[in-house]
Amino acid sequence: MTEITILSGKGGTGKTSITAALASVAENAVHCDNDVDAADLHLIFKPTIQETNTFSSGWELKIDQSKCNSCTLCSQYCRFRAIHQDENSNLYINPLQCEGCRLCERICPERAITAVEKTNNHWYISNTRFGILVHADMGPGEENSGKLVTQVRKKAKEIGLAQNNKFIINDGPPGIGCATIASLSGADKVLLVIEPTKTGLHDACRLVELLESFNVDAYAVINKYDINKNVAKDIVTFLNEKQIPVLAHIPFSESMVEAMTLGKTIMEYQPQSEIAVIIKEMWSKLIN
Ligand code: SF4
């Protein structure tokens, strides 16, 4: 089983459209949406959820005012300066500053601090017209996206092995953060989706730098290459220097946007189009 992660240095490069298009071409694959902070693959996949699971996103700490004697020991020990005193000298924890380390809970002599596990994150196993999709959503402001990505990938792998799938296709998150690192580790191949803008090039450079610390085969596709052919050329030069093969140049087309708004992949919307042919060829190069 080959695990392929599709990444982009930034949002808005068309990564999800391309991932969905590959889902139309790939046979015998299990799909996994690793972009848990802003999941959108489900808008095209239209999954029918078969199983829902909760995922802990950390701890919420609260001070019981009836037990607290305002000794301030907890605020002195909190490295994140999350514990404050209000105008009545009552101590409270600011949830935006609290990292959920639970040190205050352990050191409070009055046992006035309690921790409640936050379970606002969910992950799902769903049926789709492309096969099984493992996906997730995070509650607003919730943390642990890297761990959640690891969880969905683990489940996708289990399903892939049980079903004897040939591929796992991960729609990775944009950027170079924790969730991207979690999407990369252990993957066999990475496909970088890059758009020809200055920021696209800059963010691709950062992503390639990150990839260099992983033992993974990297490939690239320049999406909407004709919106700025000069920058597209600079990107190809950079990728050549880094020995990253460019598998395809996809031209800009409003059809990609139209397909997306209809909840279809470009292969479903215009199977005979130039882009559909390019994507088929790109998939063939990627897996061979
Ligand atoms: S350590 Fe406990 S008793 Fe002291 S201020 Fe903090 S919560 Fe209150």
Ligand code: SF4
């Ligand atoms: S859990 Fe940790 S970060 Fe949060 S208030 Fe307590 S000591 Fe500070």
